[in-house]
Amino acid sequence: MKNENIILETENLCKFYFIPNKKKSIFHNQEPIILKALNSVNIKISEGEIYAVVGETGSGKTTLGNMVSRVFEPTSGKISLYGKDIAFKQGKNLIEVRKIIQMVFQDSGAALNPRQTVEYIMSVPLNICSSLGKKEKMFKIKKVLESVDLPIEILQCYPGVLSGGQKQRVNLARALIFNPKFMVLDEPTSALDVSVQAKILLLLMKLKKEMRLTYIFITHDMSVVKNVSNRVAIMYLGRIVEVGQTSDIFENPIHPYSKALLSAIPVMTKKEKSMLPKEIILNGEMTSLEDVSNTCPFISRCQEKKDICKKVECPKLKEVNNGHFVRCILY
C-alpha cells in the first residue's frame, strides 16, 4: 500500500459498551459485563479509494462507520483525518469535521422523517452548519438534486410518497450538500431491488468521479464488493480478520472465515461458480459479543482449527503478500 495521500487513519479504535450485571450479590457489586463492539481496529484509507467493509450482522461494521463519521464517540483510540485527530472533538470543531465526512444511513426509509417535506429535510444540515440566506440555500439544494438525478418537484413531497430508490437518492443528496470529501455508505443498496440497486451503484460511481469522493462502503453483499471496491476489510466479532486488494482477496482468500464467506455467495451462472472456493458451510451461529475471550474469535466455527488456537491469544494482523493482511495463527 502506498503511503501517499492518506485521508483517514484509525489507530487502535475501540468501542466498548458496559452492560450492568444483573446477578447482583448482596455483599459486593459485580463488575459490569464489557461488550467489545470494536476491538482495536486499524484502517488506512487513501484518497479516491473505495474501501469496502464486509461481515455478518453484529460484526461491528456499522459501529466502525458510525465511529469514523463521528456519530458517536469512541471509547479509546485515534481517528486522524488529514493528520488531525478527530476522535474526541466536540462542538464547533466537530461541525468542521462534519463538512468533510458525511454518512448515508442504513435504512433509507427510516432515515427520513415522515412528517417533514424533502425540502425541509434537505435544509436541516444547511441551517445547522452554515449561515446562508434563503435564496442561496434553495440554489444549493437544487444543484444537489440535479446531481443525483431527482426532479425539483420532489421538494414538496413527503418521504411516504417516494419509492425506495428515490428515498435513497434523497439520503445521498442530503449527505452531498456540503461537497464532502469522504462518505460513509452504510448498506446503501441492501433494501433495494436488483434493477434499482444497479442504478444507485452507477450513480455512486458517477458521483465519485465528478466530486472526487472517497467512500467507505459497508455491505454484506460480496458480489457488489467485487464490482465496486478497491480494497476490502473482512470483519468478524469486532475485529478485522483480513484486509487486502479486492482482487487478491477474491482470488486467494486465506482466513477460514473469508473462505466461508466467499463460498456462501449465491451465484447465478456457471462461470461465476467456477471462480469461488470450495463450498464450506459454517456450523452454528456467531458467538455472542459478550462472551468473547482473548483467543481467536472465530474458533467456535472454524473448520481448520488446531490445538494451538485455543491456547494462544488472538494473533495480530500479519502481512502475507504486498498489502494483504491476515489475522490467523496458521499463517
Next chain:
Amino acid sequence: MNNIVSIQNLAVDFYSIDGISKVIDGISIYINQGEVVGLVGETGCGKSVTAKTLLGILPMPPGRIRQGDIFFLDQNLFNIRKAERDVLKQEFAYIPQDPMTSLNPVFTIGTTMLDLIIWKKSQNKIFKYLLNRRKRFLIKEAMNYASDLLEKVHLSKPISILRKYPIELSGGMRQRVLLATAMIGKPKLFVADEPTTALDVTIQKGYIYLIKENVMREELSGLYITHNLGVARILCNRIYVMYAGRIVESGRTSELLDYPIHPYTKGLVNAIPKITGEEFQPINGHIPDYLNPPKGCRFHPRCHHRMEVCSHIAPNIIEVKPRHFVSCWLYNSER
C-alpha cells in the same frame, strides 16, 4: 396427472376508491410432485399476491378473483365447500417473509407450537381444542413432537429453545423455528415468501440447504418466492419470471438463467453485479401503475426491442425450446 398444484388463467383485481387495479392478469403455474418452483420478479409485480391467493389468505375485499381456477390434488379450490377446503388446506405450509415479526413476542416458542399441534389434533374444532389443551398427556405428547421437529431443523438443545421467547433467538434460529412450525401438519406443499432476505449470507446458505434436505426427506413440493436469482439457482427445479402480474418466461433453472430469452429476464440478469466483474446495466423505468396498465405487452414501455405490435396486443406464451416458454412478440412467428 402428477401436478400437485395447477393455477389456470388466474386474475386478481383490487378494488379501491381510485378504481380497479388489475394486479394479476391471467397467470398459469403448475407444480409437479416433488418439485420446487421459483417465482422471481421485482417488488410489486404480484408474487406475494399469487402465493396468498393460492393459500386462500388474501383479504377479500379489497381483493377479488376475476377469473381462473386453482386445482390442488385435482380438486378445484374455488368450487368446493369451505369445510372441504379447510381439510385440503392442512396440506399447505406457509413460511413467511420476516422472521422478526412473524412470531408472537408474548408467547414462548413452546406455546406457539403446542397450540398449533393441538389445534391440528382436534380437527380445527374450538371446543375440542379447549378440552384437549388441558389434557396433560396430550401436552406431553405435543411437546415431544415439537422438540422432534426442532431437532429436524438442526437446532441444538430443542427443549431449552421451547422455553424461550422469540426475542431471545437470533434471526437465523427464528427462521428455523418458523420452518419447524410449518412442518407441523406434515404438509405436501410449502409456500415460502422470501424467507432468506433478512438473513446473512453465510446463514442463508445453511438455511437453503436445510430446506432442500427437508424437501427430500418429506417429499415436499414447493413454491419459492424470491428476488435473489442466485438462491433460486440452488433450490429450484424450474423458475417462473413474473412481471407486472404476468408470467413472461418460464423454464428449467439452469437453462433460463444461462440463456435468458425475454428482454425483461435478460435485463434482470444483467442488473445483478457478478463476481466475474462484468458490467451491470439497470433496467430503465419502473413497474407500471396497475390502475391503467399499458396496453398490449406490459413490459413494452421499458423494452429496448419494442415493435409496433407490442403496444396493441398482448403476446401469447410460446414454447421456444423444449420446456422453455416465453411470452414475447420477438419470438412469435405468427406476428
